[in-house]
Amino acid sequence: MFSKTLLCLALSVVATSALADTVWLKNGDRLSGKIKFYDGGKLLLQTDYGGAIALDWSKIATLESDQELLIKETAVAGERAKSLQAAEPGKVVLANGDEPKTIELASIKQILKPKPLVEDLTVKGNLDAALDYKRAESDTDDYDIDLKSQARHGLWRHNAQAGYNREFQDDVVTTDNWNAEYALDRFLDEHWFWQGRLEYERDQVEDLQRQRTVGTGPGYQFWDNELGAFSVAGLLNRSDYEYANGESDRFYALSMKWDYNRYLVGKSVELFSTGEVGKPLANVADYTLDAAMGLRYKLTDWASLNMKAEKDLVSGSEGELDETHYSLGFGVGW
Known part of the structure; x- marks a missing residue:
C-alpha cells in the first residue's frame, strides 16, 4: 500500500x-x-x-x-x-x-497566446480613481478619474485616454473639466511610427473653456516590453480655443508628446509619466504644457495604489492657465 x-x-x-x-x-x-x-x-x-x-x-x-x-x-x-x-x-x-x-x-x-478573433492583439491599460476630502476652515472635496488604454495588432496601435476632475470648496465648484483623446499609430519598422491624433478638452470654470486639437507626425518607440515602454512623437497640430468671453483662437502649433513607464522592484512598483509641450505658430501663447508624473504600487495582479502630480499650463495668452493637481487613489490595470 x-x-x-x-x-x-x-x-x-x-x-x-x-x-x-x-x-x-x-x-x-x-x-x-x-x-x-x-x-x-x-x-x-x-x-x-x-x-x-x-x-x-x-x-x-x-x-x-x-x-x-x-x-x-x-x-x-x-x-x-x-x-x-x-x-x-x-x-x-x-x-x-x-x-x-x-x-x-x-x-x-x-x-x-493566440486570441479567438485577432490572434496577435495585445491590450493594456489602467483606470485610476482618486477622492480627496479635506475638512478644515475651508472644506474641499476633490474627485479625479483617469483612463488610459492601448491596443496593438500587427503594425497598428490604438491609444485612448480620458479624464475627469471636479472639485468643490465649501460646496462651490472650483474645478470642473474633462478630456478625451484618441491616437492611431502606424509602425514603419520596429521603432519608427506615424501618428494621427484627435483631442477634446472641456472646462466649465476656467476662462479657456474648450480646446479641440487635430495632429499628425512621426514618432519613435525606444522600447516596449514587460518592463515598461518609452515613446516620443513630434506633431503638427491644428488647435481651436474657445474662451468664456465668447472669443476664440484658431492656430497651428508644433508639439512633442511623450509616454513613459517603467516597472521596478519585481514589477510591484511602476513609475510613469505622460505629457505634451507645444509651441503655437502664432501669437496666441508662448507655449503650452500638459504633463503628469506618478507612481503605482501593485496590491494584486490587477489592483494598485497610485500617486500622481499633473501640470496644466497655457502661457502668454488671453486665457492664461496655470494649474498643478496632486492626487492619491486606487486603480485597476489590465
Whole structure:
C-alpha cells in the first residue's frame, strides 16, 4: 500500500512537471514555469518559485511548451504552434501534427497566446480613481478619474485616454473639466511610427473653456516590453480655443508628446509619466504644457495604489492657465 502511494505521488509529480514549460539557457541552466509571452528581447516566464522572471532572449538556447502559442517571425504574420519542442541550441521546433517545423530563435519577433478573433492583439491599460476630502476652515472635496488604454495588432496601435476632475470648496465648484483623446499609430519598422491624433478638452470654470486639437507626425518607440515602454512623437497640430468671453483662437502649433513607464522592484512598483509641450505658430501663447508624473504600487495582479502630480499650463495668452493637481487613489490595470 505504501509503495503504491509512493508510485502515485511520483506519477503525479512527473505529470505536473510534464505540463510545465521549460527554458534551457546557454550557460547550461534549465528553468521551468509557464511562458507568458516574448516581446522586446525579453521572454516572460511565470514560476511558482520566483514569480515572473524576464529572460534575455539572447541567453536562451532552446525551449519547450505544451501550450498553443502564436509565433511571429514578422511584425504582421504569425503561425500557431500546438506546442514547442526543444531543438539544438539556437533553434526550436514548432509542432503542428505531422509537419513539425524547426526555426531559428533569432527569427522570432514575438510569442503570444493566440486570441479567438485577432490572434496577435495585445491590450493594456489602467483606470485610476482618486477622492480627496479635506475638512478644515475651508472644506474641499476633490474627485479625479483617469483612463488610459492601448491596443496593438500587427503594425497598428490604438491609444485612448480620458479624464475627469471636479472639485468643490465649501460646496462651490472650483474645478470642473474633462478630456478625451484618441491616437492611431502606424509602425514603419520596429521603432519608427506615424501618428494621427484627435483631442477634446472641456472646462466649465476656467476662462479657456474648450480646446479641440487635430495632429499628425512621426514618432519613435525606444522600447516596449514587460518592463515598461518609452515613446516620443513630434506633431503638427491644428488647435481651436474657445474662451468664456465668447472669443476664440484658431492656430497651428508644433508639439512633442511623450509616454513613459517603467516597472521596478519585481514589477510591484511602476513609475510613469505622460505629457505634451507645444509651441503655437502664432501669437496666441508662448507655449503650452500638459504633463503628469506618478507612481503605482501593485496590491494584486490587477489592483494598485497610485500617486500622481499633473501640470496644466497655457502661457502668454488671453486665457492664461496655470494649474498643478496632486492626487492619491486606487486603480485597476489590465
